[in-house]
Amino acid sequence: xxxxxxxxxxxxxxxxxxxxxxxxxxxxxxxxxxxxxxxxxxxxxxxxxxxxxxxxxxxxxxxxxxxxxxxxxxxxxxxxxxxxxxxxxxxxxxxxxxxxxxxxxxxxxxxxxxxxxxxxxxxxxxxxxxxxxxxxxxxxxxxxxxxxxxxxxxxxxxxxxxxxxxxxxxxxxxxxxxxxxxxxxxxxxxxxxxxxxxxxxxxxxxxxxxxxxxxxxxxxxxxxxxxxxxxxxxxxxxxxxxxxxxxxxxxx
Amino acid sequence: xxxxxxxxxxxxxxxxxxxxxxxxxxxxxxxxxxxxxxxxxxxxxxxxxxxxxxxxxxxxxxxxxxxxxxxxxxxxxxxxxxxxxxxxxxxxxxxxxxxxxxxxxxxxxxxxxxxxxxxxxxxxxxxxxxxxxxxxxxxxxxxxxxxxxxxxxxxxxxxxxxxxxxxxxxxxxxxxxxxxxxxxxxxxxxxxxxxxxxxxxxxxxxxxxxxxxxxxxxxxxxxxxxxxxxxxxxxxxxxxxxxxxxxxxxxxxxxxxxxxxxxxxxxxxxxxxxxxxxxxxxxxxxxxx
Numbered sequence: 320x321x322x323x324x325x326x327x328x329x330x331x332x333x334x335x336x337x338x339x340x341x342x343x344x345x346x347x348x349x350x351x352x353x354x355x356x357x358x359x360x361x362x363x364x365x366x367x368x369x370x371x372x373x374x375x376x377x378x379x380x381x382x383x384x385x386x387x388x389x390x391x392x393x394x395x396x397x398x399x400x401x402x403x404x405x406x407x408x409x410x411x412x413x414x415x416x417x418x419x420x421x422x423x424x425x426x427x428x429x430x431x432x433x434x435x436x437x438x439x440x441x442x443x444x445x446x447x448x449x450x451x452x453x454x455x456x457x458x459x460x461x462x463x464x465x466x467x468x469x470x471x472x473x474x475x476x477x478x479x480x481x482x483x484x485x486x487x488x489x490x491x492x493x494x495x496x497x498x499x500x501x502x503x504x505x506x507x508x509x510x511x512x513x514x515x516x517x518x519x520x521x522x523x524x525x526x527x528x529x530x531x532x533x534x535x536x537x538x539x540x541x542x543x544x545x546x547x548x549x550x551x552x553x554x555x556x557x558x559x560x561x562x563x564x565x566x567x568x569x570x571x
Numbered sequence: 572x573x574x575x576x577x578x579x580x581x582x583x584x585x586x587x588x589x590x591x592x593x594x595x596x597x598x599x600x601x602x603x604x605x606x607x608x609x610x611x612x613x614x615x616x617x618x619x620x621x622x623x624x625x626x627x628x629x630x631x632x633x634x635x636x637x638x639x640x641x642x643x644x645x646x647x648x649x650x651x652x653x654x655x656x657x658x659x660x661x662x663x664x665x666x667x668x669x670x671x672x673x674x675x676x677x678x679x680x681x682x683x684x685x686x687x688x689x690x691x692x693x694x695x696x697x698x699x700x701x702x703x704x705x706x707x708x709x710x711x712x713x714x715x716x717x718x719x720x721x722x723x724x725x726x727x728x729x730x731x732x733x734x735x736x737x738x739x740x741x742x743x744x745x746x747x748x749x750x751x752x753x754x755x756x757x758x759x760x761x762x763x764x765x766x767x768x769x770x771x772x773x774x775x776x777x778x779x780x781x782x783x784x785x786x787x788x789x790x791x792x793x794x795x796x797x798x799x800x801x802x803x804x805x806x807x808x809x810x811x812x813x814x815x816x817x818x819x820x821x822x823x824x825x826x827x828x829x830x831x832x833x834x835x836x837x838x839x840x841x842x843x844x845x846x847x848x849x850x851x852x853x854x855x856x857x858x859x860x
Contacts (some may be wrong), residue, residue: 347790369750371631371746390754390830391749391750392749392754392755393750393752393755394750394752395750395751395752396752400750401750403746403747407742407744407747407750408744408747409739409743409744409747409748410743410744411743412739412740412743416736418741419737420737420747420748420751421751423733423737423740423751423753424751425751427732427733430732430733430734432614433731433732434724434727434728434731434732436731448747483747483751487751487752496750
């Protein structure tokens with residue numbers, strides 16, 4: 320059985336069939352890219368995997384456990400983290416606090432100990448802080464550590480969101496258009512980070528991305544979608560030259 | 572001396588307004604519902620406290636935590652059973668629903684207890700303390716002390732604990748909170764429970780000064796004035812606004828003619844809304860409601 324198996328997802332919004340029997344599987348340690356024109360249902364797949372939407376039918380098996388049956392807040396505990404296309408951050412909080420909030424699912428030493436800042440709470444807090452500082456170094460966020468997220472440039476906010484997702488220590492990381500809005504230099508950094516996330520942190524990555532050069536560079540497998548269905552799956556080169564994919568993009 | 576005396580009276584009543592306003596702010600920030608039933612929850616708590624102390628002869632120190640717990644649990648259940656169903660609906664739905672709940676609580680209390688006013692004694696009733704030249708009722712000191720302690724504990728809870736920080740996070744971005752593993756719905760219920768307990772405390776402190784009466788819910792309107800004055804949605808603003816309204820009322824009772832004392836809070840409300848709608852400590856980016 321594969322690390323992640325998505326089977327026969329179906330979901331309709333009114334008369335629109337956002338997902339119409341989508342399925343794919345991802346092996347552990349892979350970078351898996353989902354491409355497709357606007358409205359193909361790519362983000363909807365991520366929304367179903369992270370329980371933002373409940374599918375009408377289908378399964379999302381992560382190492383055999385069905386995520387569709389879990390409550391939404393349990394997804395982080397199951398080892399799944401994501402970023403959003405339109406960035407969902409705690410706007411009033413600093414970069415550091417946003418990353419620390421990613422540590423919510425870990426032990427924090429009990430309410431009373433936290434109220435009086437007891438030894439146990441402090442020890443947990445220090446451990447969280449250490450992990451988060453390592454991520455801040457990894458993602459070059461040190462200059463922005465104590466700045467409020469609301470005032471930061473778009474590119475930095477995207478990286479902060481990536482940092483918060485990593486702070487939950489996921490097994491599976493879902494990225495929704497991580498390169499959109501980034502300049503070429505930032506996109507290059509992102510490619511390196513995705514490589515490091517896969518190799519050094521051992522995290523499996525599923526990403527939606529329109530930048531085909533980035534996809535070719537980092538992805539092992541690519542799924543092309545259109546109108547809620549899977550069009551083609553394979554290596555980046557195979558999928559890009561698949562006649563159905565070309566037709567979907569060019570409107571043939 | 573009269574000025575000092577009035578100031579202390581004003582601060583102790585203002586502390587109650589602040590406590591009520593703080594509860595309103597908590598639920599508003601967490602669930603975006605302005606709870607118009609908050610004053611009736613307070614009034615219900617006063618009746619429950621009276622029932623325990625006078626009806627069942629419980630000592631005050633047992634009746635107080637019991638009332639807080641009972642009302643807190645009831646408010647938790649109210650969110651879980653009723654308010655949750657309108658999550659995501661326009662703000663107006665929340666306003667109408669809580670006004671409806673307010674009338675139901677008011678009706679239930681007047682059917683269950685009858686319309687007449689009652690009274691219960693606290694360990695502080697009837698005692699006074701001399702603070703230099705000023706004579707202060709112990710009850711007023713107890714109110715100020717209790718509100719100070721509760722506000723400090725609440726501050727520590729919201730800024731230092733995992734749960735408190737999660738509440739703040741969920742109020743800023745629910746989706747991000749969910750996917751960080753925060754149980755947003757349960758937190759919302761918890762915030763309502765907490766606000767209910769705060770209202771219960773306010774009711775148990777206020778009713779020995781006034782009377783245990785249906786009209787206790789009116790304190791909600793004073794607290795709304797406090798919220799607007801302090802800055803809507805700001806917790807420090809709720810406290811500052813509450814204290815100021817208490818002080819203004821206290822001084823208006825002596826220095827202003829006639830029955831202006833009873834309406835001065837609403838005059839302040841209107842003036843602030845016209846002149847400076849953001850309030851003293853309101854957020855820079857206002858939201859149109």
